[in-house]
Amino acid sequence: MRWLAAALVAVLLALPAFPSVFGSYAVTVFTLIFFYGFLGQAWNVVGGYAGQLSAGHAAFLGVGAYTAALLSAEAGVTPWLGMFAGGALAAVLGAVVGFLGFRFGLRGFYFVLLTVALSEICRIIAANTEAVGGALGYYITFTGNPRQFQFQDTRAYYYIALALMVAATGLVAWLERRRFGVYLAAIRDDEAACEAAGVDTFRYKMLAMLLSSFLTGVGGTFYAFYLFSLQPNTVFGVPLSVEIIIRPIVGGAGTVLGPVVGSFILSPLAELSRHYFAQGGWHGAHLIVYGALLVTVVLFLPEGAYPRLARALRRRAAPTA
Amino acid sequence: MSLLEARGLSKHFGGVQAVAALDLDVAEGEVVGLIGPNGAGKTTVFNLLSGFLAPDAGEIRFRGRSVLGWKPHAICALGLARTFQIVRPFPRLTVLDNVLVGALGRHPDAGEARARARRVVDRLGLGGKASSLAAGLTLAERKRVELARALATEPALLLLDEVMAGLNPTEIATLVGLIRDIHAGGVSILLIEHNMRAVMALSNRIVVLNFGERVAEGPPAAVASHPKVIEAYLGEDDVHAAPAR
Numbered sequence: 001m002r003w004l005a006a007a008l009v010a011v012l013l014a015l016p017a018f019p020s021v022f023g024s025y026a027v028t029v030f031t032l033i034f035f036y037g038f039l040g041q042a043w044n045v046v047g048g049y050a051g052q053l054s055a056g057h058a059a060f061l062g063v064g065a066y067t068a069a070l071l072s073a074e075a076g077v078t079p080w081l082g083m084f085a086g087g088a089l090a091a092v093l094g095a096v097v098g099f100l101g102f103r104f105g106l107r108g109f110y111f112v113l114l115t116v117a118l119s120e121i122c123r124i125i126a127a128n129t130e131a132v133g134g135a136l137g138y139y140i141t142f143t144g145n146p147r148q149f150q151f152q153d154t155r156a157y158y159y160i161a162l163a164l165m166v167a168a169t170g171l172v173a174w175l176e177r178r179r180f181g182v183y184l185a186a187i188r189d190d191e192a193a194c195e196a197a198g199v200d201t202f203r204y205k206m207l208a209m210l211l212s213s214f215l216t217g218v219g220g221t222f223y224a225f226y227l228f229s230l231q232p233n234t235v236f237g238v239p240l241s242v243e244i245i246i247r248p249i250v251g252g253a254g255t256v257l258g259p260v261v262g263s264f265i266l267s268p269l270a271e272l273s274r275h276y277f278a279q280g281g282w283h284g285a286h287l288i289v290y291g292a293l294l295v296t297v298v299l300f301l302p303e304g305a306y307p308r309l310a311r312a313l314r315r316r317a318a319p320t321a
Numbered sequence: 322m323s324l325l326e327a328r329g330l331s332k333h334f335g336g337v338q339a340v341a342a343l344d345l346d347v348a349e350g351e352v353v354g355l356i357g358p359n360g361a362g363k364t365t366v367f368n369l370l371s372g373f374l375a376p377d378a379g380e381i382r383f384r385g386r387s388v389l390g391w392k393p394h395a396i397c398a399l400g401l402a403r404t405f406q407i408v409r410p411f412p413r414l415t416v417l418d419n420v421l422v423g424a425l426g427r428h429p430d431a432g433e434a435r436a437r438a439r440r441v442v443d444r445l446g447l448g449g450k451a452s453s454l455a456a457g458l459t460l461a462e463r464k465r466v467e468l469a470r471a472l473a474t475e476p477a478l479l480l481l482d483e484v485m486a487g488l489n490p491t492e493i494a495t496l497v498g499l500i501r502d503i504h505a506g507g508v509s510i511l512l513i514e515h516n517m518r519a520v521m522a523l524s525n526r527i528v529v530l531n532f533g534e535r536v537a538e539g540p541p542a543a544v545a546s547h548p549k550v551i552e553a554y555l556g557e558d559d560v561h562a563a564p565a566r
Contacts, residue, residue, distance in 0.1 A: 177431060178431045179425045179429055179430075179431055179434070182418060182421055182422060182425060182431065183422065183425065185411070185413070185414060185418070186411050186414060186418075186419075186422045188413075189411035189412055189413050189414060190409050190411055190412075192373070192393075192405075192409065193405070193409040193410070193411065193470075194394075194422065195372075195373070195392065195393035195394045195397070196371065196373075196393055196397060196402070196403050196404075196405070196471070197394075197397065197402075197422050197423040197426070197470050197471070197473075197474055198394050198397035198398050198402075198423065198425075198426035198474050199394055199422060199425075199426070200392070200394045200395075201394070202392075
């Protein structure tokens with residue numbers, strides 16, 4: 001399994017070096033696969049492992065994106081540092097929503113509503129603050145300077161997104177086998193039983209939220225300097241939160257490779273259907289494909305695609321082993 | 322020396338007085354049985370002692386410290402572990418991981434904790450099921466997982482809530498042996514039990530609860546013949562009717 005993963009990463013690293021077989025559109029699609037795989041992995045920590053269904057992760061992405069963009073344009077701070085400032089600020093926001101939700105024992109739908117409300121509050125604040133561009137959004141001037149996280153060659157984004165996804169997945173794989181990961185999985189199953197077994201559930205849910213929001217905030221820098229424009233309605237919008245959540249759920253929430261598998265399934269589908277439906281004048285029709293797919297997964301693969309895939313691979317490997 | 326000391330413990334739910342000014346002690350090395358008819362307040366007592374409920378009045382001291390207002394995980398860290406009457410193993414975790422959750426509190430290193438959990442799993446005869454998901458186990462097995470998880474927290478006092486219920490006589494005999502074994506290992510035990518044979522066999526002392534109050538206390542033999550106890554279990558009329566026949 002480890003060998004397979006290493007080989008896959010090596011192939012993905014080498015692919016863009018062959019522009020003839022790997023056109024610019026493919027680079028874009030893969031960049032999105034990796035980036036959404038990364039965001040899904042960040043969400044997976046609190047939403048998948050700890051089972052706290054945040055539907056407002058766009059807020060963390062948005063805060064990270066605005067922070068890095070503003071620091072870069074207004075204070076001349078390189079986004080390579082700004083990304084950590086953005087992550088830290090997103091984590092502060094994560095601490096606020098986590099404290100409110102976990103301290104007062106909000107579960108299930110109520111926690112979902114709290115997180116949606118949080119991202120809506122962020123959206124309204126951003127849309128009404130002239131200093132960050134208001135409702136029209138904030139635009140980043142393209143300089144092509146790598147020190148400003150800007151690249152002429154789009155393949156740079158490909159590698160950065162791949163690095164983010166691999167790093168986050170490696171971190172989650174490492175945490176899964178340690179106390180932190182075991183506790184989160186137990187919290188997802190039964191919080192009262194956790195408390196009885198000596199687990200400080202509040203503390204571990206908070207830690208999961210902090211890590212998740214920090215990583216998502218770091219992703220905000222990539223988002224800002226890949227798209228060069230930040231629209232409050234998009235970057236703090238519920239649809240973006242759904243994009244973040246749906247990949248780990250389809251791939252397998254609370255598994256190491258679930259978000260990655262989910263992104264490999266959904267991101268190309270989203271991109272291609274968006275592309276073709278838009279050509280035919282059917283804007284937004286890709287969301288119907290999403291909806292249909294989500295229903296299918298919930299009905300037939302409630303634990304996600306990855307656990308099923310892993311079992312099939314193990315079964316195939318078993319006779320030779 | 323008293324390990325657990327509860328004084329004047331009271332708790333009501335709406336108009337129902339579940340526990341009324343209860344004094345309860347467990348000495349170090351003791352096995353105390355807590356019995357009483359359904360609705361006597363036994364499980365409420367457990368919830369109060371383990372921090373899942375806050376008492377309306379009273380004081381709880383464990384290992385010489387007041388644990389009033391402590392969260393359950395903190396009380397567990399101090400050495401009081403409990404099982405639930407309706408078992409709650411983590412269904413999507415394996416048996417070993419279930420027990421591991423308990424062991425990690427004392428052993429933050431996952432490798433060390435896993436080795437400890439493994440030993441507890443083997444000791445409770447769950448070795449063959451270590452990598453099965455808890456959701457797929459029989460009731461008897463799930464009860465043992467629950468016990469193993471509590472035991473893995475390395476408690477000084479173990480609160481067992483009807484661990485015999487729903488088990489067949491062979492399983493009960495095995496479990497009685499296991500509990501004796503745990504006690505011999507230096508763990509004091511407070512158990513709620515409806516299975517009289519088991520509770521009589523295990524306990525040094527029995528406390529009888531009815532309507533949230535302690536109605537009798539003493540060694541098993543004395544308690545079994547106590548008129549108040551017979552009354553609590555069979556009702557007043559039966560007691561008076563019985564000699565007439």
